[in-house]
Amino acid sequence: MSTSPVRRSDARARLRTLTNDITALILERGLLPGDPLPTEQELMAELGVGRNSLREAVKVLQALGIIDTRHGFGMFVADENLNALHDSLAFRGQMSLRHHGHEASELVDVRQALETGLIGLAIRSVTDEHLAALEKVVGEMEDHASRDETFVEQDKAFHRILFEPLGNQLLTNLLGVFWDVYRTIYDAIDTDLVITQPVKTAQDHRDILNAVRDRDIEKARELISEHFHGIRALLANRQVEQDGRAN
Known part of the structure; x- marks a missing residue:
């Protein structure tokens, strides 16, 4: 019964x-x-x-x-963690890829809004130590890119260090969650090497670092926003393919 x-x-x-x-x-x-x-x-x-x-x-x-x-x-x-949020968002993002990808696009929107919105505050607080750490990570990216290798850990470290000057651990954890979810969505998509080539990605990070070093907030904001064009193109291509199969 x-x-x-x-x-x-x-x-x-x-x-x-x-x-x-x-x-x-x-x-x-x-x-x-x-x-x-x-x-x-x-x-x-x-x-x-x-x-x-x-x-x-x-x-x-x-x-x-x-x-x-x-x-x-x-x-x-429990110690502070956002594991439940991470798992829920990652699941929603991947599930949406089986349909129209709207939630995946929205998750990208949120991460972009957070990073572009906060970069000005981060630049105002950045120290020489932070710049040195960013330089080291970008150098490692360029080394990997020269061998046509990916650099996932360096990418995550770059975005973490970029906002460390804010001194907000909860924000650091939240940005980490959105980076992880972003990467989960990214890995679930059939990547296009023309869009995701390592050399270009490393150069994008070098350009962002240069803008941060120059304390050019508007340029840094613009470059971070452009940094998300690749995954948006991948999501758009995936949607076109799914629509084609449906028809």
Whole structure:
């Protein structure tokens, strides 16, 4: 016998209430990342729930990156991470590629908006140490490009260092998530070497670095925006191919 929609809805509501109660407990007690939560027995007594309900709620909070369960040690407030956001966005982006690619394009839009919008603040705060680190990474890109090799790790490092001057760890993590999701989408597309040639990509990063070194905010903003033309072209080509097969 199947469960009725009303009963399923009630169960979801109870689970949502319980997860909210647990997060409220964490906040009210001022627990920090790494701090232990009360034991399972203590939580059951305090929240007035059974073991199965509590464990189901804990699983949800684990998936959200709020609670970390360590076998034999108990439950802890999880360290800061955006894994749940990363996994959700990566899935949505890849799934959209099977249809019209709208969500993938929107994810590219968000990353572009973040980087072009923040580059001015980053340039105003950039130090000689940051510039030296960027120079090192771009040099490594150029070495790889001269051998017609890709340089994924250097690309990620460049964009991380570029915004390090802002001193905002949450922002750094968020930009990292969007870079990873961008790369997941990029790798899922049949790449066109004319668009993605390593030498051009390395030169693009060299140009951005030069604009940052010159403290030319408008030029840097323009170059970062152009940096996304390649993946937009790939997404557009993919859509044309899918439309052709559909017809």
